[in-house]
Amino acid sequence: MQEQVRPRVEERPPARAPGEAPERPGRGPTDWWGGWRWGFTSLLIIAGIAAAIRIYQGIFTFPWGLDSSTWQFFWLWRMLVVLELLGVGVFTVLWWGWLLRSARDLPERISHREEVRRIAVFWSLVGATSVNIYFEASFFPNQDGAFHQTLVRDTAFTVSHIPMFYLFFPLGITLAVGTYLYGRTRLPAVYGPWKGFPWSFFPLISATVTEMMQVAMNEWGHSINFANAGAEEFFSVWFHWPFVLYGWLAGGIFALWGETILRLTAIEDDIVKEEAEVPSPEAAPV
Amino acid sequence: MKRRFALSLLGSLVAVVAAAIGTTTASAHGERAQESFIRMESVAFWDVKFSTNNVKQGEDLTITGTAKLLETWPSNLSGGNPSVCYFTVVEPGAQFVLKDRVINGAQAPQSVFCHKGGTYDFSMTLTGRSPGNWHVHPAVAVREAGTIIGPGTWITVNEAPGGFSYPIKLLNGQTVDLESYGQWLIVGFSVATFVLGMAWMIMWTWTRPTITRLAVTNQLPLNQDGGDAVGLITRQDHRNTAIIAGATVVLVGAGFLISAFAFPGRIPQQTDWITPPTSEQPASIGEASLTGAVWDPSSQSLTMTAQIKNTGKSQLTLTAFRTSYLTFVNTTARSPESGEYQMTATPAGTIDPGQTQTVQIKLPGSVFQQEELLPIGKAQMEVAGVLELTDALGTRNMDTVLTSLMPTST
Amino acid sequence: MAQAAIDIRAGELRQQVFRKYRFIDRKWDFMFWFTAAFVVAAAADITRLLFAGDWDFWTDWKDRQWWMTITPFATIIIPSALQFIQWRAWRMPTGATYTATCVFVAAWVGRVVQWKYFVNYPMNFVWPATWIPAGILIDFLLLQSRSFIVTSVIGAAVWTLTFWASNYLMLAPFLQPANFIGHTLTVADVQGITYIRAQTPEYIRVIERGSLRTFLQEPQYVALAFGTTLAVGGYWIGQFIGRYLAVWPILRYLKQV
Numbered sequence: 001m002q003e004q005v006r007p008r009v010e011e012r013p014p015a016r017a018p019g020e021a022p023e024r025p026g027r028g029p030t031d032w033w034g035g036w037r038w039g040f041t042s043l044l045i046i047a048g049i050a051a052a053i054r055i056y057q058g059i060f061t062f063p064w065g066l067d068s069s070t071w072q073f074f075w076l077w078r079m080l081v082v083l084e085l086l087g088v089g090v091f092t093v094l095w096w097g098w099l100l101r102s103a104r105d106l107p108e109r110i111s112h113r114e115e116v117r118r119i120a121v122f123w124s125l126v127g128a129t130s131v132n133i134y135f136e137a138s139f140f141p142n143q144d145g146a147f148h149q150t151l152v153r154d155t156a157f158t159v160s161h162i163p164m165f166y167l168f169f170p171l172g173i174t175l176a177v178g179t180y181l182y183g184r185t186r187l188p189a190v191y192g193p194w195k196g197f198p199w200s201f202f203p204l205i206s207a208t209v210t211e212m213m214q215v216a217m218n219e220w221g222h223s224i225n226f227a228n229a230g231a232e233e234f235f236s237v238w239f240h241w242p243f244v245l246y247g248w249l250a251g252g253i254f255a256l257w258g259e260t261i262l263r264l265t266a267i268e269d270d271i272v273k274e275e276a277e278v279p280s281p282e283a284a285p286v
Numbered sequence: 287m288k289r290r291f292a293l294s295l296l297g298s299l300v301a302v303v304a305a306a307i308g309t310t311t312a313s314a315h316g317e318r319a320q321e322s323f324i325r326m327e328s329v330a331f332w333d334v335k336f337s338t339n340n341v342k343q344g345e346d347l348t349i350t351g352t353a354k355l356l357e358t359w360p361s362n363l364s365g366g367n368p369s370v371c372y373f374t375v376v377e378p379g380a381q382f383v384l385k386d387r388v389i390n391g392a393q394a395p396q397s398v399f400c401h402k403g404g405t406y407d408f409s410m411t412l413t414g415r416s417p418g419n420w421h422v423h424p425a426v427a428v429r430e431a432g433t434i435i436g437p438g439t440w441i442t443v444n445e446a447p448g449g450f451s452y453p454i455k456l457l458n459g460q461t462v463d464l465e466s467y468g469q470w471l472i473v474g475f476s477v478a479t480f481v482l483g484m485a486w487m488i489m490w491t492w493t494r495p496t497i498t499r500l501a502v503t504n505q506l507p508l509n510q511d512g513g514d515a516v517g518l519i520t521r522q523d524h525r526n527t528a529i530i531a532g533a534t535v536v537l538v539g540a541g542f543l544i545s546a547f548a549f550p551g552r553i554p555q556q557t558d559w560i561t562p563p564t565s566e567q568p569a570s571i572g573e574a575s576l577t578g579a580v581w582d583p584s585s586q587s588l589t590m591t592a593q594i595k596n597t598g599k600s601q602l603t604l605t606a607f608r609t610s611y612l613t614f615v616n617t618t619a620r621s622p623e624s625g626e627y628q629m630t631a632t633p634a635g636t637i638d639p640g641q642t643q644t645v646q647i648k649l650p651g652s653v654f655q656q657e658e659l660l661p662i663g664k665a666q667m668e669v670a671g672v673l674e675l676t677d678a679l680g681t682r683n684m685d686t687v688l689t690s691l692m693p694t695s696t
Numbered sequence: 697m698a699q700a701a702i703d704i705r706a707g708e709l710r711q712q713v714f715r716k717y718r719f720i721d722r723k724w725d726f727m728f729w730f731t732a733a734f735v736v737a738a739a740a741d742i743t744r745l746l747f748a749g750d751w752d753f754w755t756d757w758k759d760r761q762w763w764m765t766i767t768p769f770a771t772i773i774i775p776s777a778l779q780f781i782q783w784r785a786w787r788m789p790t791g792a793t794y795t796a797t798c799v800f801v802a803a804w805v806g807r808v809v810q811w812k813y814f815v816n817y818p819m820n821f822v823w824p825a826t827w828i829p830a831g832i833l834i835d836f837l838l839l840q841s842r843s844f845i846v847t848s849v850i851g852a853a854v855w856t857l858t859f860w861a862s863n864y865l866m867l868a869p870f871l872q873p874a875n876f877i878g879h880t881l882t883v884a885d886v887q888g889i890t891y892i893r894a895q896t897p898e899y900i901r902v903i904e905r906g907s908l909r910t911f912l913q914e915p916q917y918v919a920l921a922f923g924t925t926l927a928v929g930g931y932w933i934g935q936f937i938g939r940y941l942a943v944w945p946i947l948r949y950l951k952q953v
Contacts, residue, residue: 030723039727054809061814062378063421069318069658116719123724127731130738134802137738141745142806145753146815149896150379152433154319196949203941232432233895234902235749236766244746248773251941253735254781257728258500258946264724265501268717372897379815380891386877387889393877395889397899416816427897454886457873464890467883468869469820475866476800479828483797486832487729490790496725499786502712509842511787515706517713518787519839527789531836534829538862545865552871555759556881557905 029113035120042128046171050135053163056080057143061159068155081157084167092174096181103185112267118186119260125179126256129204132172136211137247140164149233156219165215172208179256180205190263200255207249214242317423317435317611318658323666324434325610325659327358327688329426330672331436332608336422339439341414343446346385349375349424350409352565353436358670358688359402363431370429370559371400373408377422381443383452386411390562399561400428405684407565414443415450423611437611437625458551475541482537486530489523568682571598572637572675576689577644579669581662583694586651588660590689592673594643600678601636604645608684609671610659614649619676627653636678660691667691733794737802740774740795744803750902752825753811755870756888758863760916761904768856769926771827774799775855776934779838779847781942789839791938796831800824821887823866830858844935852927856920 027034057065064072110118140163147160157166180201183191191198221239317325334351341347355368373389375382387394388409400406410424423438452464499518506512511519572594579590596602605619607629614629615622622628632646654660661667670688744752747770751757778791803824811822834851841847870884881889888898904915 030719030721032723036723036727039731043731058814062418066316066378066421067318068316113719120727123727123731127727127734130731130733130735134734134738138741138745138802138806139809141742142803143810143814145745145749146810146817149753150815150817150893152316152376152435152895154316190947196951199945199948199950202950203945232427232430232897232900234900235745235753236747236751240746244743247739247742248777248937249941250735250739251777251937252945254732254785254942255945257497257732258785258943261497261500262947264720265498268720271718370899372899374894374897375892376894377892380817380893382892383890384892385890393879395876395879395881396885397897425894427895427899429897429899433895433897452890454874454876454883456883457875457880462883464883464887465818465820467820468866469818471869472820472823472866475862476804476823476826479826479862480797480800482832483793483800483828486793486835487790487797490788491725491729495720495722496786496788497728498715498717498720499713499788502709503785503787505709506787508784511842512706512709515703516709524839527836527839531832534832538829538858538865541865542861545868549868549872551873552868553873553880553882554871555756555901555903556879556885557903558879558881558885559899 023113029117030120035117036124038121038124039127042124043131046128046131046135049167050139050163053167057159057163065159066151068157077159077162078157081162081166084162085170088167088170088174091171092178095174095178099178099181099185106185112271115187115189115267116264119264122179122183122187122260123257125175125182126253129172129175129179130253132168132175133247133250136164136168136172137243140168145235149235153222153233156223165212169208169212169215173205173212176201176205176208183256187260187263189266190259198255198259200252200259203249203252204256207246207252210246210249211243214246217242320432320434321664321666322659322661323664323668323670324360324363324431326670327356327360327668328363328428328431329434329436330354330356330608330684330686331424331611332613332672332674332684334424334437334611336439336441338441340442340444342444343414343417343450345446346411346413347441348409348411349422350407351424351436352405352407353424353426354405354672354684354686355400355402355426355428356670356672357403357686360666364428365430368400368402368428368431370397371406372397372427373406373410374425374427374433375410375412375422376425376433376435376438377420379416381414381416381418381420382412382422382441383415384410385413389560390565392560392562394560394562395558396556397429397559399559405565405567406562413452414441415452417443417445419443435611439625471545478537479534482530482534486527489526489530569598571600571677571681571683572596572602572685574604574673574675574685574687576669576673576687579689579691581651581660581691581693583651586655588649588651588654588669590647590649590669592645592647592687594637594645594673594675596637596639596641596643598677598681599639601638603636603676604631604647604673605676605682606674607647607649607671608674609669610657612653612657612659614653662691662693667693729794733798733801736774736778736795737798739777740771740799741802741806743773744770744799750896753822754888754896755821755823755867755884756882757901757903758825758867758884759901759903761919762902764856764860764916764919764923765926766923767825768852768859768923769930771825771859772852772855772927772930773934773937775827775831775834776848776931777938777942778934779835780844780935780938783838784938784943789835792831792835792838793828794831796827800826800828817891818887820870821891825859825863827859829862830855833858848928848931848935852931853924856924856927860920860923 029035060076064076067073140160144160144164184193217239331351331353337348359368373387375384389398389406419440419442421438422441424436425433427433453461454464455461502518514520574592574594577591577593579588581588594604603619605616607614613626615626616631617628618634627650630648637643667690668688669691672684673687675683675685748767751763751767775792775795778795782788782791807822807824811817812819833854834847837851837854838847871882873880874883874886876886
């Protein structure tokens with residue numbers, strides 16, 4: 001057991017597949033500023049956006065977030081919805097577009113080192129999706145309960161709904177689908193198009209899409225007094241439950257980790273096999 | 287120099303924006319989004335008064351007034367039969383604390399049993415808690431209908447030295463500060479459980495890798511771990527987990543026993559609902575009804591036709607029309623107070639005893655439009671409220687009225 | 697002979713447990729545990745919030761009858777799913793504790809940042825329940841039994857009872873009687889009246905109203921027993937999530953969409 005804690009096996013001099021860039025010190029496939037770079041930068045970006053919105057809410061909710069019929073509400077809050085949706089839309093188009101366009105220029109054959117680096121990037125994107133789900137399903141829902149149980153709602157675009165439903169919910173779709181596109185174009189061994197559509201991504205992407213659709217049912221429920229449920233703020237009301245059921249579909253995220261772990265160990269097995277076959281270290285591809 | 291200039295320019299810009307935003311008051315708390323038929327036909331408020339608009343933290347203010355659950359109560363709220371009410375205050379968050387509540391002379395700690403047609407004189411005492419400028423309304427929450435909001439006003443809470451505390455007396459004689467009572471038990475015990483949880487997680491994840499175990503577990507049946515021979519879970523692990531689990535049992539068990547002895551005489555949460563005494567109503571001096579209402583968009587006016595019969599012994603005057611939290615005062619009868627609007631009644635003047643008069647009441651449409659109380663194009667195009675009739679002796683009647691609204695165009 | 701074969705096999709597996717890798721270092725473990733914490737906390741929190749949130753938000757909702765009927769069911773679902781995932785993948789009895797610890801942080805962040813600092817309710821009124829002792833004990837049960845069936849049946853009882861005991865001891869001060877405008881109420885009731893909740897009127901509380909016969913003061917125990925039954929169901933809902941949404945999809949593909 002103690003052996004596993006020691007530093008990993010010394011690497012042989014790396015061999016590059018055609019077209020691969022030379023390695024820079026500290027930017028290796030599993031270095032923090034190498035393959036894992038997006039792991040913490042994406043988290044900081046998403047958390048930073050959430051913090052900025054929370055601060056904005058702290059400044060402008062009382063009193064301008066309480067009366068949706070005022071012009072201040074229009075400019076401070078309804079326009080924020082527009083800004084959020086536009087922002088997510090633009091980011092989605094740019095990012096997905098880049099993922100697909102740049103895939104054409106990727107080399108067909110990649111080294112094990114490069115594939116490991118891409119799995120680290122893939123895990124970083126999965127991590128970003130996970131962090132986004134936290135803001136959409138815990139951080140802002142807490143605020144939603146706090147706001148609506150203690151104040152009177154008068155619009156579907158309440159102060160707490162605006163970041164939750166109209167920023168982090170759609171961003172969840174962007175991140176989940178974008179992660180899939182990354183896997184499809186950069187990790188062909190696991191997510192190559194000829195394999196079919198991965199079952200792992202199916203529930204995860206479905207979770208983000210159905211959550212967005214559930215917003216409509218939620219607003220419908222709150223706007224009518226059907227079975228006397230819409231008029232009062234009971235957080236465990238029945239038309240909130242689909243949010244939970246759709247959220248469970250995000251369990252598919254674990255399959256992404258599982259699949260890529262199996263691929264990592266397969267890469268390691270390949271390395272061992274290749275090194276056993278090739279006698280001279282200089283010629284060993286890694 | 288340039289940097290200082292840029293900073294002061296930015297500061298000025300922020301100040302201008304803040305001033306621009308702050309110039310119009312936002313006085314509503316969501317009531318404008320409630321359908322007009324709900325606000326007009328469910329609860330009418332009158333004589334609402336705030337004892338002060340300025341308090342310090344820890345100082346009291348009292349809101350008094352009357353709320354009536356109108357006879358025109360909508361059939362699609364509370365099944366047409368309101369039965370449980372909660373007189374409350376709408377203010378943003380917990381910026382005040384509620385100290386006392388009296389309904390029709392009886393103290394009402396929690397909800398009250400109410401009914402359609404019931405008139406409730408309320409008095410609620412609040413204590414300022416958080417410094418700031420807060421918009422406050424009395425309100426009536428009715429089960430299966432929602433919160434019907436009354437007229438509001440701005441209250442300023444100023445900071446007091448020492449901040450805010452709220453002592454309450456327990457039945458055992460102990461006085462506790464409600465703001466922080468029990469806080470250290472909650473935080474302390476919760477953190478202790480977190481420490482145990484982290485100990486468990488660190489024990490399993492720190493000393494061994496995680497993800498590489500998948501390659502091994504894929505080869506084992508689900509209900510086996512291979513024991514010491516495989517090394518996924520060792521005897522040491524069993525020992526360590528037993529220690530942490532044991533510590534958990536001791537912490538919870540001891541905590542439970544200590545808490546049970548430290549806080550004896552516990553009772554379950556209470557439901558102490560009262561039926562308020564019936565409010566004494568003045569003698570009937572008149573009968574009023576509406577026979578029609580017309581909305582004219584070109585003149586922006588709402589004109590109602592009322593039939594008013596004087597059933598009393600002295601001259602009768604139509605003094606006001608009240609709907610939702612609005613009051614429209616007949617200026618020939620009295621001057622409007624702050625927050626009240628004007629209406630004209632034609633013919634002006636009084637009604638003799640025994641006489642029935644048809645009165646045209648003209649109301650400013652702009653107020654209805656601003657308050658989103660004009661139900662043109664909505665599911666129920668009706669106007670409702672109470673007509674306030676006053677006789678020469680000062681006796682006042684509030685007659686519930688309702689009629690269809692006829693727009694000249696939609 | 698058979699024993700020798702078993703020993704050889706165990707030896708092979710042991711070698712794989714302690715194998716050294718070229719690229720797989722502890723950073724992968726850290727990134728897994730750290731990034732998974734967010735989605736696990738979110739899933740557990742949203743399940744708790746929307747199935748049993750009202751009872752968890754306020755002290756004056758944590759009653760004898762409904763709180764422990766509904767909350768164990770709502771809160772055991774995701775820990776059960778993670779128990780399966782982490783036992784199946786790593787043979788680590790950590791799923792429930794991991795979930796409970798992650799949701800602990802998420803809940804406290806949510807309550808402090810939103811309930812206290814946004815709408816200004818004191819933390820002694822809106823404190824979240826802790827699931828950690830219950831999580832540790834059912835993880836311990838899984839480790840000892842290595843059986844999900846045993847963990848579901850006995851574990852549901854352990855979960856419910858431990859959940860109740862570990863949170864009731866924090867609730868106890870608030871169940872002391874106090875005098876409020878001439879009426880005897882609990883401190884929790886007084887909190888509910890005092891700290892105004894505009895859209896959560898007092899009558900909306902789904903709590904014991906004394907409408908059931910109390911069987912000589914036993915409603916709490918009846919609720920715990922029924923809560924346990926529901927928690928068994930919740931446990932298997934969690935198992936479904938873990939087995940069919942998290943693990944089954946691994947390396948499976950839809951040929952036609």
